[in-house]
Amino acid sequence: MDNALMTDFDVKCTQLAEQLAEVLKAQKRMLVAAESCTGGWIAKSCTDIAGSSEWLERGFVTYSNNAKQQMLGVSSETLKANGAVSEAVVAEMAAGALMHSPADLAVAISGIAGPGGGSKEKPVGTVCFAWASGKKIFTAREQFDGDRDAIRKAAVLHALEGLIRHALD
Template sequence: MNNDLFELARAVGQSLHARGQLLATAESCTGGGVAQAITDIAGSSAWFERGFVTYTNLSKTEMLGVPAQLIASYGAVSEEVAAAMARGALAHSEAHVAVATTGIAGPGGAVPGKPVGTVCFGWASADAVQTERLVFAGDRQAVREQAVAHALQGLLKLTA
């Protein structure tokens, strides 16, 4: 893991640990990359509760409770689905905060209005859900790495 991701994950862990909070992840396009960055930190079991890798629409519905109709209406790559994934991660874990990623890492998969590099994020706590949609440049690996970093940055803001 690159140093920047390591430092971001470490900072997230320090913030969560100081607050006595647990984290859950719900990942699609990042394929567990956020959870990997977090578990690369020694002692992360004190603040990382669990991770869900929900790559298919069915897994988003079965594991996180994302309504199939929501996916049908907005598409899996949408802020609406990212928010539902983050809420679902909280509902299906003991975590206090959650992050979700869903996107198109490429090289294929683009649809009108959603080019390769589109990633939607959701960050949830008991009282609020925040979402964001970004389009990252680069190849599949670059998009995924940028998405992991952005997910961690959002967690830092949420837990600051």
């Protein structure tokens, strides 16, 4: 992308992806992403870095519940009990991504980017994250403000920051 056309988000995203690349290359690790509301934006951010095949194994875009179940092994019981936007579901997404790839570090994201789809318990802007490595899974639930684009961008940055943090754990 032409540097003159880069937004603050683009710059920050590129910086985080480059930092993640250095960490994973130094550790000789591979990443897998399981994305719902971000629609593959994490994988896109990683593949913007030349040579990313050295540390990015694959990405799953599992927007529907059916895809989460078929591709990642998320249980229907977990979906029914917690809803797709929940820490329980993203934990299963991350574990499933690791199980269905040779990667050793995973990120999973599911959220309500809007403009509709929110509820009192889970308003628009609710995004759940999981970062997994081996048997360790860390989850978080965040609330982001703004329109659909702003929520998704905030989720991408938060996911990348979490990957760097948890890759160093």
